[in-house]
Amino acid sequence: GAVVSQHPSWVICKSGTSVKIECRSLDFQATTMFWYRQFPKQSLMLMATSNEGSKATYEQGVEKDKFLINHASLTLSTLTVTSAHPEDSSFYICSARSTSGRLNEQFFGPGTRLTVL
Amino acid sequence: DAKTTQPPSMDCAEGRAANLPCNHSTISGNEYVYWYRQIHSQGPQYIIHGLKNNETNEMASLIITEDRKSSTLILPHATLRDTAVYYCIVRVALGGNTPLVFGKGTRLSVIA
Numbered sequence: 098g099a100v101v102s103q104h105p106s107w108v109i110c111k112s113g114t115s116v117k118i119e120c121r122s123l124d125f126q127a128t129t130m131f132w133y134r135q136f137p138k139q140s141l142m143l144m145a146t147s148n149e150g151s152k153a154t155y156e157q158g159v160e161k162d163k164f165l166i167n168h169a170s171l172t173l174s175t176l177t178v179t180s181a182h183p184e185d186s187s188f189y190i191c192s193a194r195s196t197s198g199r200l201n202e203q204f205f206g207p208g209t210r211l212t213v214l
Numbered sequence: 215d216a217k218t219t220q221p222p223s224m225d226c227a228e229g230r231a232a233n234l235p236c237n238h239s240t241i242s243g244n245e246y247v248y249w250y251r252q253i254h255s256q257g258p259q260y261i262i263h264g265l266k267n268n269e270t271n272e273m274a275s276l277i278i279t280e281d282r283k284s285s286t287l288i289l290p291h292a293t294l295r296d297t298a299v300y301y302c303i304v305r306v307a308l309g310g311n312t313p314l315v316f317g318k319g320t321r322l323s324v325i326a
Binding site for chain 1: 252255256257258259260301313314315316317318319
């Protein structure tokens with residue numbers, strides 16, 4: 098199946114700093130990527146949908162100025178958590194949609210665990 | 215997309231079949247049933263999907279009732295590595311930019 102990678106796999110940062118998470122589709126092109134976050138013992142919550150070359154669409158309640166998403170190429174999307182605070186500590190997961198093969202299936206990255214001190 | 219209902223947790227003995235139910239009584243004619251699973255601290259993994267016929271692949275079988283209002287995911291010989299949260303999702307297959315929306319899923323514990 099198609100592979101989606103994320104970097105870093107985990108990160109610890111101080112409160113007030115910014116953190117960038119990369120999501121790459123390794124063997125396919127993804128015009129659409131999705132960002133989710135997951136708090137402990139909860140399900141995945143969709144944060145935003147990003148399309149290559151255009152602005153991301155954010156879900157209700159997600160601050161677009163705090164969670165900056167850039168989808169500059171067909172294989173790379175980045176999520177920057179700006180001025181991170183402890184409540185932003187979470188597991189962030191990206192997903193890329195393949196436009197070929199099995200019915201526009203979504204493939205998921207391994208996730209990035211963010212801890213803000 | 216139609217809503218799904220799953221039991222919050224299930225146990226299964228190692229080597230036995232694990233049968234995970236899902237109710238989707240409001241499913242529309244063009245919506246597929248998808249199953250994903252998430253092993254602890256990993257991203258979700260695709261398992262199988264179907265429209266109305268039963269489906270089987272190397273990982274699992276999917277049984278969809280004739281009225282399509284419910285389905286069952288079957289792991290024929292569960293192993294300890296199958297311990298995970300299993301999500302049943304109903305959505306239009308060719309949904310453009312529509313993302314997968316996850317419910318609470320079923321936490322399957324495979325016991326030695």
